[in-house]
Amino acid sequence: MATVTLTNIRKSFGPNEVIHGVDLDVANGEFIVIVGPSGCGKSTLLRMVAGLETVTTGELRIGGERVNEKEPMDRNIAMVFQNYALYPHMSVFDNMAYGLRIAKTPKAEIAERVANAAKLLQLETFLARKPRELSGGQRQRVAMGRAIVREPDVFLFDEPLSNLDAKLRVQMRLEIKALQRKLGVTSLYVTHDQVEAMTLADRMVVMNAGDVEQIGAPLEVYERPASLFAAQFIGSPSMNVLRGTAAGALVTLANGAVIEAAVDAKGPVIVGIRPEHLAPDPQGPIALDTTMSEPLGWNTLVHGTMGGTDSELVASLAGVHRESELQGTMRFSVAASLTHLFDAASGRRLGG
Amino acid sequence: MSGMVEKRGVGLWLTHAGLILGVLVIFFPIWLAFVASTVTQPEIVRPPMPLLPGDQFFENYREALVSGVNTPVARMLANSAVMALGIAFGKIAISLLSAFAIVYFRFPGRQLFFWLIFLTLMLPVEVRIVPTYEVVARFGMLNSYPGLIFPLIASATATFLFRQFFMTVPDELAEAARVDGARPMRFFWDILLPMSRTNIAALFVILFIYGWNQYLWPLLITTDPSMNTIVMGIKQMFPSGDDVADWPVIMATSLLAMLPPVLVVILMQKLFIRGLVDTEK
Ligand SMILES: Nc1ncnc2c1ncn2[C@@H]1O[C@H](COP(=O)(O)OP(=O)(O)O)[C@@H](O)[C@H]1O
Numbered sequence: 124m125a126t127v128t129l130t131n132i133r134k135s136f137g138p139n140e141v142i143h144g145v146d147l148d149v150a151n152g153e154f155i156v157i158v159g160p161s162g163c164g165k166s167t168l169l170r171m172v173a174g175l176e177t178v179t180t181g182e183l184r185i186g187g188e189r190v191n192e193k194e195p196m197d198r199n200i201a202m203v204f205q206n207y208a209l210y211p212h213m214s215v216f217d218n219m220a221y222g223l224r225i226a227k228t229p230k231a232e233i234a235e236r237v238a239n240a241a242k243l244l245q246l247e248t249f250l251a252r253k254p255r256e257l258s259g260g261q262r263q264r265v266a267m268g269r270a271i272v273r274e275p276d277v278f279l280f281d282e283p284l285s286n287l288d289a290k291l292r293v294q295m296r297l298e299i300k301a302l303q304r305k306l307g308v309t310s311l312y313v314t315h316d317q318v319e320a321m322t323l324a325d326r327m328v329v330m331n332a333g334d335v336e337q338i339g340a341p342l343e344v345y346e347r348p349a350s351l352f353a354a355q356f357i358g359s360p361s362m363n364v365l366r367g368t369a370a371g372a373l374v375t376l377a378n379g380a381v382i383e384a385a386v387d388a389k390g391p392v393i394v395g396i397r398p399e400h401l402a403p404d405p406q407g408p409i410a411l412d413t414t415m416s417e418p419l420g421w422n423t424l425v426h427g428t429m430g431g432t433d434s435e436l437v438a439s440l441a442g443v444h445r446e447s448e449l450q451g452t453m454r455f456s457v458a459a460s461l462t463h464l465f466d467a468a469s470g471r472r473l474g475g
Numbered sequence: 476m477s478g479m480v481e482k483r484g485v486g487l488w489l490t491h492a493g494l495i496l497g498v499l500v501i502f503f504p505i506w507l508a509f510v511a512s513t514v515t516q517p518e519i520v521r522p523p524m525p526l527l528p529g530d531q532f533f534e535n536y537r538e539a540l541v542s543g544v545n546t547p548v549a550r551m552l553a554n555s556a557v558m559a560l561g562i563a564f565g566k567i568a569i570s571l572l573s574a575f576a577i578v579y580f581r582f583p584g585r586q587l588f589f590w591l592i593f594l595t596l597m598l599p600v601e602v603r604i605v606p607t608y609e610v611v612a613r614f615g616m617l618n619s620y621p622g623l624i625f626p627l628i629a630s631a632t633a634t635f636l637f638r639q640f641f642m643t644v645p646d647e648l649a650e651a652a653r654v655d656g657a658r659p660m661r662f663f664w665d666i667l668l669p670m671s672r673t674n675i676a677a678l679f680v681i682l683f684i685y686g687w688n689q690y691l692w693p694l695l696i697t698t699d700p701s702m703n704t705i706v707m708g709i710k711q712m713f714p715s716g717d718d719v720a721d722w723p724v725i726m727a728t729s730l731l732a733m734l735p736p737v738l739v740v741i742l743m744q745k746l747f748i749r750g751l752v753d754t755e756k
């Protein structure tokens with residue numbers, strides 16, 4: 124168990140800088156999820172912590188000790204890869220035991236640790252099998268078992284669930300969460316899936332093109348996104364963004380509608396409103412010219428454009444609604460406290 | 476429906492008849508060689524040639540194995556085995572290691588070395604045989620096993636093959652091993668080598684036969700009959716001048732020379748067919 128500290132970490136491949144200075148303090152036992160779109164540098168960041176990529180500049184500490192120059196095995200980390208990376212010719216037992224054998228752990232202890240991990244992951248009956256004789260979910264468990272038996276200070280996960288089907292993904296997500304709680308090992312988990320980020324993280328790191336947009340607890344990021352990017356990346360469907368002009372606490376939108384915001388501002392701004400915060404209101408200021416609706420059962424998404432403009436707008440209505448109720452122009456209002464204001468130029472959040 | 480079955484029946488018979496005929500045509504010379512190795516010398520030279528085996532099987536084969544013409548065939552078989560095994564194992568070891576270096580390490584001149592190896596693919600033994608002879612002679616390796624084996628051991632083909640195979644092994648596997656604490660050679664032994672075993676088995680068969688069938692090179696560097704290999708040894712059995720060739724013994728030797736490659740193919744076949752059926756990835 125250990126803390127992980129990243130100080131102004133940068134990474135360049137040749138002339139291209141792909142990580143532009145990341146600072147992160149991970150507390151002992153904390154579950155950190157690094158989330159962002161594909162290509163934003165999540166894996167690169169994680170691989171630097173693992174020691175599989177060199178750090179170009181900046182300092183990396185694990186358990187307070189500088190590890191920039193250390194080999195992966197000397198950092199006492201364990202990693203779970205996206206494609207599992209199990210050794211195909213070795214049995215499940217040997218896959219899990221391999222690292223311990225290299226570390227010259229006594230045989231009896233290896234057997235005990237593997238047995239414990241297998242029990243924890245319900246792999247006891249598969250120990251003699253080869254990876255190709257296992258299902259995707261079982262392989263995923265073996266990969267986790269291989270990480271667990273090392274009793275590392277830090278777990279690193281690189282999109283460990285993205286090769287599984289949707290149902291299994293939900294199940295494994297819960298298992299990973301329960302496992303991490305139980306073992307209390309500091310974990311860094313990379314994903315492009317905001318649902319995984321929301322459900323797993325103690326704190327999440329939202330990344331965009333090599334920069335950190337926001338670091339915070341899931342609900343903190345959801346309720347107070349620090350930037351337009353974080354606002355749109357977290358939450359599904361994604362937050363509506365509407366251009367407008369602020370004067371004090373009132374914002375005039377492109378079609379002349381006026382809504383009340385939570386903070387005072389002046390000049391061009393971007394208003395963010397989550398689809399689930401648009402409340403149907405015949406007198407409401409926001410008009411939605413509907414084009415399509417998607418009934419999901421527990422809620423219904425109404426797609427369209429904001430009345431008189433071509434900016435897209437999505438509303439999420441609780442419960443079941445028939446298509447016939449969702450025709451023509453619908454009107455909505457939004458509570459001032461549920462609006463978000465962003466600077467039109469920088470995309471940073473305005474106000475507290 | 477029934478017509479189709481019938482037609483298929485006839486077609487099947489015809490196909491089989493064709494195949495059997497083909498096998499007979501190909502097998503006939505080998506049969507003749509076998510017959511010739513079981514009769515006496517006068518029976519062979521007196522036309523017509525016998526088509527059924529005689530009663531001299533044990534005598535002829537014993538004579539071939541124990542005394543031969545210049546060298547006992549047993550001795551030549553052993554020489555060939557040493558050479559073929561040396562070449563096969565040597566080539567596999569060297570090409571595995573060079574492919575490992577080229578695929579997994581970034582060192583200056585990596586591409587250059589790869590292309591240098593690749594270039595030698597274009598130079599068959601015959602082209603470089605004179606300078607090679609010169610080098611081997613100066614090292615004093617004429618009439619020796621190292622002289623027979625070393626010059627033929629470098630293999631661009633095998634290096635290339637293993638390189639292609641290693642490149643299909645996911646990078647994450649090497650990284651997982653690194654996180655597990657395996658140093659490069661440990662990764663090579665514990666993971667890469669076992670994963671390559673089907674390729675190694677297939678290559679072993681090809682290389683063993685390649686080594687076994689070497690003719691020109693042993694002919695050049697072995698002047699001492701006790702170092703002759705079997706394939707060139709057969710040629711040496713033909714008398715120069717007017718002496719009569721001892722056909723039964725020569726034919727017995729030819730058949731003996733065929734046996735080891737056939738055995739290797741049959742024995743290894745199981746290994747690589749199994750490997751091909753349950754591909755490991
Ligand atoms: N070995 C490499 N050489 C050059 N560029 C790389 C290398 N690895 C990653 N990159 C680049 O770095 C950026 C971030 O990649 P990556 O960390 O894999 O993104 P993510 O995991 O978030 O999808 C990408 O633009 C990618 O092209």
Ligand SMILES: [Mg+2]
Nearest residue numbers: 165166167282
């Ligand atoms: Mg990635």
